[in-house]
Amino acid sequence: MRDLWYRILKLMHRIMLVMLHIERRLEPWFRPQLNRLLREPNARLIQFLINLRRRNEGLGLAEERIDPDEERSLDEIIDLMADQMRGHFRPGGYERGGNTKTHGIVRAEVTILDDLPERCRRGVFAKPGSYPAYVRYSGPGPDVPADIEDVGFLSMAVKLMGVPGEKLMDEERFTQDFITICTPTFVTPNTRENAKLQYWSLIDMPIYYFLNPKDPHMLDFLMQSLWNETQYNPLGQRYWSCVPYLLGEGQAMMYSFVPRTEVDTKIPGLPFGTPPFNYLRENMVSTLERTDVEFDLMIQLQTDPHLMPIENAAVRWPERLSPFIPVAKVHIPRQKFDSEAQFDFAKRLKMNPWHAIADHRPLGNQSRARLRMYRELSKFRQQMNQTSHLEPTGEERFQ
Numbered sequence: 001m002r003d004l005w006y007r008i009l010k011l012m013h014r015i016m017l018v019m020l021h022i023e024r025r026l027e028p029w030f031r032p033q034l035n036r037l038l039r040e041p042n043a044r045l046i047q048f049l050i051n052l053r054r055r056n057e058g059l060g061l062a063e064e065r066i067d068p069d070e071e072r073s074l075d076e077i078i079d080l081m082a083d084q085m086r087g088h089f090r091p092g093g094y095e096r097g098g099n100t101k102t103h104g105i106v107r108a109e110v111t112i113l114d115d116l117p118e119r120c121r122r123g124v125f126a127k128p129g130s131y132p133a134y135v136r137y138s139g140p141g142p143d144v145p146a147d148i149e150d151v152g153f154l155s156m157a158v159k160l161m162g163v164p165g166e167k168l169m170d171e172e173r174f175t176q177d178f179i180t181i182c183t184p185t186f187v188t189p190n191t192r193e194n195a196k197l198q199y200w201s202l203i204d205m206p207i208y209y210f211l212n213p214k215d216p217h218m219l220d221f222l223m224q225s226l227w228n229e230t231q232y233n234p235l236g237q238r239y240w241s242c243v244p245y246l247l248g249e250g251q252a253m254m255y256s257f258v259p260r261t262e263v264d265t266k267i268p269g270l271p272f273g274t275p276p277f278n279y280l281r282e283n284m285v286s287t288l289e290r291t292d293v294e295f296d297l298m299i300q301l302q303t304d305p306h307l308m309p310i311e312n313a314a315v316r317w318p319e320r321l322s323p324f325i326p327v328a329k330v331h332i333p334r335q336k337f338d339s340e341a342q343f344d345f346a347k348r349l350k351m352n353p354w355h356a357i358a359d360h361r362p363l364g365n366q367s368r369a370r371l372r373m374y375r376e377l378s379k380f381r382q383q384m385n386q387t388s389h390l391e392p393t394g395e396e397r398f399q
Contacts, residue, residue, distance in 0.1 A: 009205060009208065010204075010205065013204075013205045013207055013208065016207055017207075020151075021148070021149055024148055024149075024152060024229075024230045025148065025230075025270050025271040025272060026271055027229055027230040028230060028232075028267065028270060029271075031229050031230065035226075035229075039226050039227075042222075042226055043223065043226055043316065046219055046222050046223045046226075047223070047315070047316050047318075049219055050219050050220075050223070050314065050315060051307070051315070054306075054309075054312065054315070056306045057306075057309075057311075059305045059306075059309075059310065059311075060305055061250065061251065061252060061302055061303075061305055062244075062246060062249075062250050062251055062252040062302065062310065062363065063305065063310065064310055064311065064363055064364065064368075065310075065311055066365070066368070067190070067192070067365065069192060070191055070192075070365055070368070070369075073190075073191040073192045073194070073195045073369075074191055074369045074372060074373060076195040076198070076199075077191060077194055077195050077198050077369065077373060078372070078373050078376055078377065080195065080198035080199055080201070080202050081097040081098070081142070081198055081373070081377055082097070082377065082380055083202055084097060084142040084198070084201060084202050085097050085142065085377070085380070085381065085384075087202070088142055088143050089384075091384045091385070091386075092384070092385055092386070093385070094380075094381045094384040094385050095141070095144060095381070096138075096141065096377070096378070096381060097141060097142060097377045097381070098140070098141045098142070099138040099139070099140070099141060099155040099157070099181075099351075100138065100139060100140065100141030100142055100143065100144060101138055101139035101140075101141070101144045101145075101150075102136065102137075102138050102343060102346050103137040103138060103139065103154075103234050103278070103280045103281045103284060104136075104137050104234070104281055104284045104285075104337050104338065105134055105135065105136045105137075105337065105342060105343075105345070105346040105349070106134070106135050106137075106284075106288065106332050106335060106337045107132070107133070107134060107135075107332070107333070107335060107337075107394070108132075108133040108134065108135045108158070108330055108331060108332045108333075109130050109131070109132060109133060109330075109331045109333075110130065110131045110133045110158065110160055110297065110328050110329070110330050110331075111128075111129070111130045111328060111329045111331065112124065112125055112127065112128050112129055112130070112131075112327065112328045113128065113326060113327055113328060113329070114128035116325075116327055117325065119247075119251070119301065120247070120299065120301075120325060120327055122247045122248030122251065122359050123176075123246075123247065123248065123357055123359030123360045124160065124163060124176055124357070124359075124360070125247075125299075125327045125328070131160040131161060131162055131163060131176075132160075132161050132162060132394035133158055133159060133160050133161065133330070133394075134158075134159045134161075134349070134392060134394075135156060135157070135158050135159075135330070135332060136156070136157045136159075136346060136349070136351060137154065137155070137156055137234035137235070137280075137284065138154070138155050138157070139153065139154065139155075139280075140153040140155075142201060146275070146277045147231070147275070147276075147277065147278060147279050147280045148230075148267070148270075148275045148279070150231075151228055152228035152229045152230055152231055153181065153182060153183070153228055153231075154181070154182040154231055154234050154237050154239070154280075155179070155180065155181045155182070155239070156180045156181075156182075156234065156237075156239040156257055157177065157178070157179050157180070157351040158177065158178040158180075158257070158330065159175050159176075159177050159349070159351060159355070159392065160175060160176040160177075160178075161174055161175055161392060161393060161394045162174055162393075162394070163175060163176040163357065165357045165358075166357065166358070167355060167356065167357060168354050168355075168356050168357070168358065168361060169352065169354045169355055169356075169371075169375070171350070171355075171375075171389065171391075172350075172355045172391045173391065174391070174393075175355045175391060175392075176355065176356055176357060176360065177351050177352055177353055177354075177355040177356065178241070178255060178257075178297075178353075179241065179351060179352075179353045180239035180240055180241050180242070180255070180256065180257055181239060181240065181242055182227055182228075182231075182237050182238070182239055182240075183223075183224055183227040183228065183240065183242065184227065184240040184242065184256075184316050185220075185223055185224070185240075185242055185313065185314050185315065185316050186242040186243060186313035186314060186366065187220065187224055187314075188217075188220065188313070188314065188366075189220065189312045189313055189314035189315070190311065190312065190313070190365050190366060191365050191366055191369045193217065194366065194369075196209055196215070197209040200212075219314075220314050223314070223316070230267075231280060232263075232265035232266075232267065232280075232283065233263045233264055233265050233280065233283040233284060233287060234280055234284060235259065235261065235263045235283075235284055235287050235288070235293045235332070236259050236261070236262075236263035236265065236287075237259065238256065238257065238258050238259060239256060239257045240254065240255075240256045241254050241255045241256065242254075242313055243313050243353075243362065243363070243364050243366055243367050244302065244310050244362075244363040244364055244367075245353070245356075245360050245361065245362055245363055245367075246358075246359060246360055246361045246363060247299065247301065247359070247360070248359050249359075251301065251302070252301070252302035252308075252310060252363055253299045253300060253301055253302065254299070254300045254302075254317055255297060255298065255299045255300070256297075256298045256299075256300070256324055257295040257296070257297055257298075257330060258295060258296040258298055258324075259293075259294075259295055260294040260295060260296060261287075261291065261292070261293045261294050263283065263287045263293065264283045264286045264287045265283065266283065267279055281338065284337075285336075285337075285338055288332070288334050288335050288336075288337065289334065289336075290334070291334060292331065292332060292333050292334055293331075293332040294329060294330060294331055294332070295329070295330040295332075296326045296328075296329060296330075297326070297327055297328035297329070297330055298324035298325060298326050298327065299324065299325055299327050300317055300319070300322050300323070300324045300325070301322050301325075302317070302322065303321050303322045304321055304322075307321060308321065308322065310363050310364045311364050311365055312364075313364060313366050339398050341398040342398040345390070345392075345396060345398060347382075347385060347387055348382070348387055348388065348389060348390040349390065349392065350374070350378045350389055351374075352370065352371075352374040352375065352378070353367060353370055353374075354370065354371045354374070354375075
């Protein structure tokens, strides 16, 4: 009976995925209009309902609180994600457990603005200047599907180089990493719920994490669905940190990369043909063949510890309480980036928010989890691929 029930659930999940993939093919004809009209009103309503279920824990600005089951949840997440990686990849071809599919890694320059408000002049934003950087664009995971068949999710990870000062992790001495995704809230509120999501992902039925009638996460599902959509070009998407970071002692921030450049967005083959397997990469290539690309790096300061929580990553910090402030420009020059050598280089990189100076320490339970989770899973991945970790300098050359 148990086996029959499992097969029924699996069949229903496949049907939902097929319906999602059909919708992804049709979205370019209706989704932009819906986003303009309905996304923000719906997001505010969903966030209101999420906040109705939350209690005020009485924390101060930038204050954290560790739950007693946090380490147990983290152990489960690491074990489950490692099992997923074993099930999806062979030695020598392991990809990352999350943010799995590399669409491209490009050279960039990040320039700190010189007219920042005093409260923003902390850490790497303290003084105007420029840093060489690498930017990695990737898809969700845990597998590497055709772009049109993913869940409508992108990530952007920026590694600054030549950053002085003592780092929170000793595996890199001169870097500062900024990790972002294309939704303003994270898929799970905390590590306890994230362990449940990893279980459903391991058995290839992640949608049931949200729809499980015994333990539903419908509001999180609806919030994510407002931003999970057909993607056109990683260079033209907005990205958010989703989790908070210090901005100097006693001050917390979120950050966001906001695109400034018109990019190529064509998806050949839609609605019912066969788009290129890596059309997102192809649109990146065609964009950077003809033009430079720029993003604004913007930060949002925490002003209300309850409505802008540290420990719940499923809560969107309201911009009416604290608008985003531009602090830097990300300049990606025209370049060729799709050589095999450059993708091999990407496999040697570790992107980790704990590659950071103390002024930008990651905050909250899911950030604390990333310290050990990213370190152990990246070490496992590189061991399975027999590759070594590389701290880049920006002087690398690819043939």
